Amino acid sequence: MLEDWTRRRAARRVEGGDDRPLQPFRWWHLLAGRKLLYLPASPAEGRDADYAVDIRHWGKQGGEEGARAHLYRDGKHRAQSRLPAGFPVEGGTLEVAMSDVGLKRARYVTEDGARRQLTPDPRSAVGRRLRFDREHPVAGRWIGAVSVLLLLVGVGLNLLQIAEPVSEIPPIAESIGTFESPVRLPLWLNVTLGIGAALGSMERGLRLRYHWLLDGAGA
Numbered sequence: 001m002l003e004d005w006t007r008r009r010a011a012r013r014v015e016g017g018d019d020r021p022l023q024p025f026r027w028w029h030l031l032a033g034r035k036l037l038y039l040p041a042s043p044a045e046g047r048d049a050d051y052a053v054d055i056r057h058w059g060k061q062g063g064e065e066g067a068r069a070h071l072y073r074d075g076k077h078r079a080q081s082r083l084p085a086g087f088p089v090e091g092g093t094l095e096v097a098m099s100d101v102g103l104k105r106a107r108y109v110t111e112d113g114a115r116r117q118l119t120p121d122p123r124s125a126v127g128r129r130l131r132f133d134r135e136h137p138v139a140g141r142w143i144g145a146v147s148v149l150l151l152l153v154g155v156g157l158n159l160l161q162i163a164e165p166v167s168e169i170p171p172i173a174e175s176i177g178t179f180e181s182p183v184r185l186p187l188w189l190n191v192t193l194g195i196g197a198a199l200g201s202m203e204r205g206l207r208l209r210y211h212w213l214l215d216g217a218g219a
Helices: 003-010 126-134 138-167 170-176 187-204 216-218
Strands: 034-039 051-056 068-073 076-082 086-090 091-098 103-109 116-117
Touching: 003 076, 034 091, 034 103, 034 138, 051 086, 051 091, 068 086, 126 138, 126 187, 138 187
Parallel strands: none
Antiparallel strands: 034 051, 051 068, 068 076, 086 091, 091 103, 103 116
């Protein structure tokens, strides 16, 4: 029920397009953080057109409201929306959302609830990271494991730092006592671990991975 409400709300944000052609991904778009993902045509699934979702953070196509997603059908601009976006297409919805550090989700959700990840442009940062995983699977797994470890450390430290002041609230202190964190880190190490957690979230965003606890804390 919550997902249905979220999709209806996202659909109300969709605005019409202007039929401009889809701009190819160029290397300098990496610097601007552009993201371009595709859903190819599939007559067997009732889709006779190729779709692309182009995410811009600023500039003419991004507008003044910050990051926006643009929907292209067979290379022509058909719709745009603030994020998170939900574009109705044949047989389902294209859903795109961002976290503070990267992609949160980019998927095609069918009317019966099946989900499929959109295909990133191979020249984009997401496409390059996924290609690295395919070409260097062992190194890719190690990088992924380090990202998770950095985020777990960040979550643990956040919980310890939150628990101490919360336990000092009078009703809580009277019922269960106060908590004193056993970990006291110097400022430089706190900052370093915070940066590491942010980098871990960014790396997972490049692999289209997101978990509300891990990546939410990292963001």
